[in-house]
Amino acid sequence: MKMGLAEPRYLIDLKAIPDLGRLDIASDGGIRIGATVTHAAIAASEAVRNYAASLAEMAAGIGNIRVRSVGTLGGNLAFAEPHSDPATLLAAAGGAVELSDDSMVRRLPIEDFVIGEFQTNRRQEEVLVAVTLPPLPKGAALAYQRVRNFERPAATLAVRLDSDHGRIVNSRVVVGSIGVTVSLLVRTADALIGASLDDGDAIRRAAGEAASECSPDVDLNGSEEYKRHLVFTLLQRAALAAASSIRTSAA
């Protein structure tokens, strides 16, 4: 609006709708975060911390204290600023948005919701009402890593690992902020499957896969080559953190 790109006739404050501000634990152990829950509330939530400490920590690191106190999860996702934290982690967790018009509710995976720079799949008549995250059972963990040169991240990367008896049986890897949208790194995730949780070499190989699989844009945060290098570094850090978190909770 300040730059004259949008001139809305009316501005409606959705925060007055109580249901949008709820944060609930689902019966299956998943979690549902209303669109107007602030980043600060997510960071402080015991329920969120029990679900995944990395989610609370990510929220605690968004922007600055002013943004966290006033900014909401739904607002952040719907704005679709590429240099943003939450979408990367939520997509790795397998999260989805709930979009509602006056007759029905539609669910979209996070990675299908954000489709471009400041662009989403939300229809004109829809409101983003909540984000849902599937359960994170025992043996699974979520980790988030980022690099920021300025206030907003230059590169974000999240890993979900599901393990069984010390071996990775499923994985999701998502990279963000290096391009206009978050992207699933499928080959990288596959490279992790089958590896033992303490197999540093496998994680290093997956990091190499991530560096080649991602498609960075060139901007003030750095060249394509440097961003691939960052993705390589972040994948290792995130995968090691997730593996370590599984081992810790198992111990």
Added chain:
Amino acid sequence: MDALHIVGTNVPRLDGLEKVKGGAAYVGDIALPGQWHAAVVRSPLPHARLVRLDTAAAEATGATVLTIGDLADIHPYFGSSIRDQPVVAADRVRFEGEPVAAVAARTPEAAAAAAELIDVEYEPLPHVTDPVEAIADGAPCVHNAGAPAPSRFAGGSPDLFPASPNICAGFFVRHGDGALGLAAADEVIEGTYATPAIQHAHLEPHSAIASWEQDRLTIWSSTQGPSVVRGQLADLFGLPHSRVRVRVPVVGGGFGGKSFATIEPLVAALARKTGRPVQLVLTREEVFQTLTRHAAVVRMATGFNRDGTLVARQVEILYDTGAYADSGPRTCRKGARLSSGPYRLPHQEVRSMAIYTNKVPAGAFRGFGLPQICWAYESQMDEIALHLDIDPVELRERNLLVDGESPAPGGRPISFSVGRCLDAVAEAVERPASIEASDDPRIRSARLLVGSGVACAMKSMTSPTTSIATVSMNADASVQVLTSSVDIGQGSRTVLAQIAGEVLGRPPSEIHVSLPDTDVTPFDQGTISSRITYAVGKAVLLAASKVRKSLLEFAAIQLEISPLDLELAGDAVRVRDSPTIRRSTVEVLRSAFDGRGGAITETSRVRVGPPEGRPEDDNAMPPAYMFAAAGAEVAVDPETGAVAIRRLVVASDVGRAINPRLCHMQNEGSMLMGVGSALFEELAYDGGQLVNGSFLAYPLPSIRDQPASFQSLLVEDPHPNGPFEARGIGEAAIAPVAAAIGNAVADALGGRRVRTIPLTPERVAAAIADAPITETV
């Protein structure tokens, strides 16, 4: 010196409460009756010919439109050193954002809407945004083709410089013989050191209101230099200085960005055509299109002997002055003169140039050319130290100028406190081995690379300059100080009140230091070059001393005693040998004025620079030198290249701290500004377009970037000419900060050095990967 009561104390800023409560009025808070508002039409292209400018639709809305055609009666160009900048574009635009036309209308919104209706047709021309490319053969000409006028060069013949029409100014300095000196030295290290254009980012944007009554122009401006802007406007409109009045309300920061005319010519010209007062407050994005700090490329070769003694230096400096000269010629001279740093260099040869490019004009910025050159010479000092395996502090100490030497060969001998500044910071920073041995778990677990570094700087003051101050003591003994110097947030009104209060025995709260109004307040060169405390402070001291002398003379008549036997002690005059015989200042004044009103008013004039030669000009004072050193400890992430500053310490010489707290705040501001320029600030261009010209995209240091250990130290080496032996502290401390951080990073990287700031993670990561060690030739 007598005991001091007010000087040397932390008097709170006299205007602090008013500012914090939101009561301070800036130009943007003023609304004159009948005032209209301005909007500026700006070029979207970096270089183009103006083919057609259609203003009919805009004028049909009732708005007034100013184009170059409205200025046919004057020479419509301005500039503090060369009048090369048109008030609005004539036939060409030379940078993206250059004003092409200006619009006045009843409201800011109506002005903006009318500006949108102005139709401009451009014919794009090839552009150049790099100063090295700009002086290469075949580069696009920013101004006229052909060789620059010989008058653009000083210190040596134009033949000493590359032949390029884009040289705005050149300055040559030689003492000894640079080439022979390099040949005679045991070894030579050479490097190219680059600094980008950065933004001043003063909180208050450039703002002005202009109002004409017949042939008299009054302008309210956020300027740092009302007396100078008055002269620039008078010259522009062909008016006597006495018919231009510049008033300056409270100013919200400047850092050099408001030193000379910027938007005032345009606003005055628009008001002249509109026939009513016109106000313009730039948007933040427009501030980015108004003035920057010079980007610079410094090629430096230094010869030295194996014992670490510096022998000779050859330097080529390219200051990128953007599309118009502004302060470029003076910046290139200042940088040349300061390129030996605070070191003894028997042989030196410097070619310094201001280069035109198709970028936002570059002008004065805290440090005025010094930060760019200091980045070069202090980076190179550490390269020499590493090469010779001499401790960097030790190498500097072997070469620092000492008391009784002159900053330049053949000059006046002065006292050098830079060694004391260096010692203070060297003591405060730890060497890597002791950092690694510390218990910082973050460093150990993440295997961060740690290092430390120091850097020194010396800055001279602009000369010659004039400052005049008037001091009045009213019948109730309250005091008024009239000055055209501007408090841009540094606290000069408080410091000047302390000086007057000390001389006259009055508390600062009873002293009012005026806001500038050139119809009333006397000439001052402006808030530039760290000169307010030193020069204006001295003028206030002298005028206040004359007031005190008159006061004692009145008391002497009343007490029937010689004034020589009297002294002022607090709020009373007393007999020196019989202190019980006293008369309060208020009583003295009441008797003197027979109970009616009155005042004792005195004016003093100070000239910084060589004496003018008339015997009555006994108020000449030499330009002061300022000294500072910085020390830094960093931790570098070896994988991402991210630099974290663990500790930053700066020591600068203030002569005598008139207000220690304000001095520390100046240092702290310099430190944080230095951190920004060292680690991330850079105005980025792509295809001639500024791509990060907003606070959304341009990274400024915030409290998040303040190192955990952040320390300002004051050194007090009394200056023989300063008021109460004080000297300025606004600028010197910013210069060594980036180099100290750069040296700490190179230390952490085992000598691998990044010679370009900002030290972005990518540049640091590349240095870690590539290991380009110092080239020795």
